[in-house]
Amino acid sequence: MRAVQFTEYGPPGVVHVADVEAPHAGPGEIRVAVRVSGVASGEVRIRSGALREVVPVTFPFRTGFDAAGVVDEVGAGVTGVGVGDEVFGMTTTAMRGANADFAILAAWAPKPAAWSWEEAGGAAGSVETATRVLDRLAVRAGHTVLIQGAAGAVGTIAVQLAVGRGATVIGTASEHNHDILRALGAEPTTYGAGLAERVRVLAPAGVDAVFDCAGGSLPDLIAIAGDPARVVTIADLTAAAYGVHLSHGAPSDNTGAAVGAGADPLAVHGLAIAVTLAGEGRLRVPVAAAFPLAEAAAAHELSESRHAPGKIVLVS
Structure with a gap:
């Protein structure tokens, strides 16, 4: 089968499609014939070498954390899903x-009928990440949440999940993405100098939590929140120095120790x-671009530009 991988650190051009042996579903797993899979911004940073000190990898590194497709193998002990079912999920x-072309999923759910394959293929990783952080921040109805970097793959999902909990959401993004945030239910503002003052105008009573999807602004975000314990980042490796929690799902026997959490x-x-x-029409997955699997390098290049609102996906 075809699989995207890289065998050295470097620019997007090191990403390529290789012919590899197809995997098979083990106990508690399913295998899907992949229709669409997501491009993870974290893997883009891994590929560049920016995270080599905190995320050790073994080459070749095969990419992709989330996918949607049709089940074609069911592992031992798996119930509630069968061959031919349409699902989305994560490795x-x-x-x-x-x-x-084929992927092993360790967690999955039925593909919502309202979602295209492109939406479903890019959904699981962002949904898991956004849910994990909103849970840690205990976001609930009546809260006001600031999402820094709200127009990205995780940010757009986090906005909708927070709104779904009954929270009021303020999202930062470039001005040309403000209409996107409004459509998702957030009150948009720009990031950068003066953010605290802009947020104060939008939320005179203050914010209850800050979800940082962008990195690089922790002192300002802590000042807005009033307490580093009310800020969680998924993007800033300096978090521990500020007393902020860096949320990640990397295996604790490698990345966890290195990043200090x-x-x-x-x-x-x-x-x-x-x-x-999704069934209630309250969650869509904004897709910034869809590339053929063979053009994975171009997808990495777009992701690295950080100018893509929503999720970048690969079509198998």
Whole structure:
């Protein structure tokens, strides 16, 4: 089968499609014939070498954490799903390899009828991440939440999940993405100098929690929140120096120790929540671009530009 991988650190051009042996579903797993899979921004940073000191990898590194497709193998002990079912889901953080013709999923849910394959293929990783952080921040009805970097793959999902909990959401993004945030239910503002003053105008009573999807602004975000314990980042590796929690799901026997914080339990229950919200018309997956699997390098290049609102996906 075809699978996307890289065998050295470097620019997007090191990403390529290779012919590899197809995997098979083990106990508690399913295999899907992949229709669409997601491009993970974290893997883009891994590929560049930016995370080599905190995320050790073994080459070749096969990419892809989330995918949607049709079940074609069911492992021992798996119930409630069968061959031919349409699902979306995620691999384990240790295995990955979803950017391929076939992928092994460790967590999954039925593909919502309202979602295209492109939406479903890019959904699971962002849903899990957003749910994990909103759970840690205990976001609930009546809260006001600031999401820094709200127009990205995780941010757009986090906005909708927070709104689904009954929270008021303020989202930062470039001005040309503000209409996107409004459509998702957030009050948009720009990031950068003066953010605290802009947020104060939008939320005179203050914010209850801050979800940082962008990195690089922790002192300002802490000042807005009033307490580093009310800020969680998924993007800033300097978090520990500020007393902020860095949430990640990487295996704790490698990345966890290096970044100074153990992995959080994966919030796979978020997939079922996403199915419910999608069925109610309250959760869509903004797709920035879809590339053929063979053009994975171009997808990495677009992701690295950080100018893509929503999720970048690969079509198998």
